[in-house]
Amino acid sequence: xxxxxxxxxxxxxxxGQRKRPAxxxxxxxxxxxxxxxxxVHPPGSVLPPEPVLVEDFxxxxxxxxEAVKLLQEKGLVxxxxxxxxxxxxxxxxxxxxxxxxxxxxxxxDGVVVLDDLVVTRRVLEADMANVAARVxxxxxxxxxxxxxxxxxxxxxxxxxxxxHDRSFHDTIMLASGNRIxxxxxxxxxxxxxxxxxxxxxxxxxxxxASNKGHRRIYERIAAHDPQGAAEAMFTHITxxxxxxxxxxxxxxxxxR
Amino acid sequence: MTAQPNAFDLPPRRRAERLSVAVxxxxxxxxxxxxxxxxxxxxxxGPLSDHFxxxxxxxxEAAKRLEEKGLLIISQGRGTQVAQSGSWNMLDPxxxxxxxxxxxxxxxxxxxxxxxxxxxxxxAGTVAGLRTAEELTRIEHALQVMREMQHESxxxxxxxxxxxxxxxxxxxxxxxxxxxxxxxxxxxxxxxYQGMTYEGAFSSTLDQHAVVVDAIARQDIPxxxxxxxxxxxxxxxxxxxxxxxxxxxx
Numbered sequence: 001x002x003x004x005x006x007x008x009x010x011x012x013x014x015x016g017q018r019k020r021p022a023x024x025x026x027x028x029x030x031x032x033x034x035x036x037x038x039x040v041h042p043p044g045s046v047l048p049p050e051p052v053l054v055e056d057f058x059x060x061x062x063x064x065x066e067a068v069k070l071l072q073e074k075g076l077v078x079x080x081x082x083x084x085x086x087x088x089x090x091x092x093x094x095x096x097x098x099x100x101x102x103x104x105x106x107x108x109d110g111v112v113v114l115d116d117l118v119v120t121r122r123v124l125e126a127d128m129a130n131v132a133a134r135v136x137x138x139x140x141x142x143x144x145x146x147x148x149x150x151x152x153x154x155x156x157x158x159x160x161x162x163x164h165d166r167s168f169h170d171t172i173m174l175a176s177g178n179r180i181x182x183x184x185x186x187x188x189x190x191x192x193x194x195x196x197x198x199x200x201x202x203x204x205x206x207x208x209a210s211n212k213g214h215r216r217i218y219e220r221i222a223a224h225d226p227q228g229a230a231e232a233m234f235t236h237i238t239x240x241x242x243x244x245x246x247x248x249x250x251x252x253x254x255x256r
Numbered sequence: 257m258t259a260q261p262n263a264f265d266l267p268p269r270r271r272a273e274r275l276s277v278a279v280x281x282x283x284x285x286x287x288x289x290x291x292x293x294x295x296x297x298x299x300x301x302g303p304l305s306d307h308f309x310x311x312x313x314x315x316x317e318a319a320k321r322l323e324e325k326g327l328l329i330i331s332q333g334r335g336t337q338v339a340q341s342g343s344w345n346m347l348d349p350x351x352x353x354x355x356x357x358x359x360x361x362x363x364x365x366x367x368x369x370x371x372x373x374x375x376x377x378x379x380a381g382t383v384a385g386l387r388t389a390e391e392l393t394r395i396e397h398a399l400q401v402m403r404e405m406q407h408e409s410x411x412x413x414x415x416x417x418x419x420x421x422x423x424x425x426x427x428x429x430x431x432x433x434x435x436x437x438x439x440x441x442x443x444x445x446x447x448x449y450q451g452m453t454y455e456g457a458f459s460s461t462l463d464q465h466a467v468v469v470d471a472i473a474r475q476d477i478p479x480x481x482x483x484x485x486x487x488x489x490x491x492x493x494x495x496x497x498x499x500x501x502x503x504x505x506x
Contacts (some may be wrong), residue, residue, distance in 0.1 A: 095434040096347060149329075
């Protein structure tokens with residue numbers, strides 16, 4: 001989409017060099033997203049004109065145009081004929097976009113964004129645990145039970161524990177059958193999974209505590225206790241976050 | 257898609273882009289509705305480009321976009337395969353629209369409403385816990401506007417949306433607000449979501465909103481959560497299962 005096809009059509013997929021402008025555009029976009037989220041270009045302000053950006057980034061106009069188009073798709077700017085590219089208000093930003101969410105989290109008040117993320121995640125996952133307790137069949141229960149047992153053995157291996165942890169949560173989400181709720185949680189998760197601020201320090205004690213939470217959730221689902229499963233999930237997500245959280249400010253919004 | 261000041265070098269590219277968007281939309285639709293089944297191989301580029309009447313470049317571009325949305329797995333040599341639905345990005349605007357357009361068979365509006373109900377409930381709870389006196393006044397005002405509009409269905413619907421947006425905004429949870437608004441907006445675009453109504457819908461909406469406002473006024477967090485959730489999920493279920501009712505709005 002970035003430029004005209006130079007080389008003759010290959011039978012499969014385009015040769016490597018055609019990818020370059022897209023990758024450049026992506027790095028330029030990442031930088032501009034960060035500036036906008038950080039408030040260097042505040043809402044309502046006009047982005048520097050094309051030639052200035054070309055100079056700034058040392059890239060072609062095509063790349064800048066592509067980047068601005070990507071910013072537009074993310075809801076960060078509006079291109080108005082005559083008045084240039086205007087930064088939009090944060091309520092129109094696509095917060096589920098990895099660049100936008102990533103930039104928001106690394107901000108000074110990023111921990112508040114993570115609090116909000118936890119509030120969002122826990123209410124959806126609690127509801128999915130509720131449904132799972134009503135509908136989960138024997139295979140699902142067996143899978144969940146096996147994952148919890150395995151995690152007991154993996155408390156010293158942060159990476160393997162993490163994989164099982166995600167799989168435990170995903171099994172419950174899949175069992176609930178709510179594809180939209182699962183998509184929201186997964187997209188939130190995938191974007192913060194790599195930020196140290198969310199994941200926290202690898203510690204055995206934290207894994208032990210976290211798996212106690214998993215076991216309680218599993219038991220409530222196995223007992224077909226929807227209310228209990230929802231509460232166990234809610235508590236697990238909240239507590240696991242509070243021990244990792246640290247950071248400034250009072251987690252007032254996590255209260256309930 | 258937006259007009260650029262200097263259009264000289266644009267026409268050919270924009271045409272290709274538009275074609276590509278049309279192909280993307282149609283392919284998404286075919287996959288979401290199961291006409292191209294999960295795990296199935298996509299027909300080769302040649303036949304596809306004949307079918308859509310576009311160049312192979314456009315087909316390739318479209319396939320790449322679908323790969324980004326998690327709908328296709330492109331592998332050199334083994335061809336292009338439709339991905340399992342578990343890996344589809346359901347929140348992608350084009351995917352979500354295709355799901356909603358085919359809701360009758362896919363039931364995605366039920367799922368979307370549950371998500372909305374849960375998130376708005378959490379936000380209403382936060383507002384109950386943190387609201388100031390002025391913020392309560394804003395919410396009460398939004399409810400008052402609805403009361404005044406209850407005999408004009410278009411204005412009433414608008415006031416209804418404003419009420420929900422006000423509560424979300426006051427929650428200060430930008431993330432939940434943003435996600436909910438996106439889903440809500442998509443749902444509102446759907447005739448199936450909008451068009452259905454039931455006897456006494458307006459007065460029952462007003463009553464339920466009043467319960468939410470009352471809980472927020474009393475700073476009763478669980479009651480605010482419960483009232484908002486019951487309202488959103490309950491009214492969708494009533495609309496959904498109600499016999500089709502002649503709708504006064506378009």
